[in-house]
Amino acid sequence: xxxxxxxxxxxxxxxxxxxxxxxxxxxxxxxxxxxxxxxxxxxxxxxxxxxxx
Numbered sequence: 744x745x746x747x748x749x750x751x752x753x754x755x756x757x758x759x760x761x762x763x764x765x766x767x768x769x770x771x772x773x774x775x776x777x778x779x780x781x782x783x784x785x786x787x788x789x790x791x792x793x794x795x796x
Contacts, residue, residue: 752779 747756750766751773759781760767763774770781 749773749779751777754779754781 747760747767748754749756749769751768754769756767756769760769761771761774762768766774768774770779772778772780
């Protein structure tokens with residue numbers, strides 16, 4: 744089965760998904776206000792990416 748992607752933020756839809764009008768979102772805030780709060784889309788600063796290598 745293909746991985747489901749949240750139409751609001753683009754992250755994968757997991758066990759804590761929320762369904763609104765037949766569409767699956769990763770979290771309720773994505774479905775309600777387009778403000779993802781599941782922590783999946785926090786931006787990584789370029790210098791942080793280099794430090795983690």
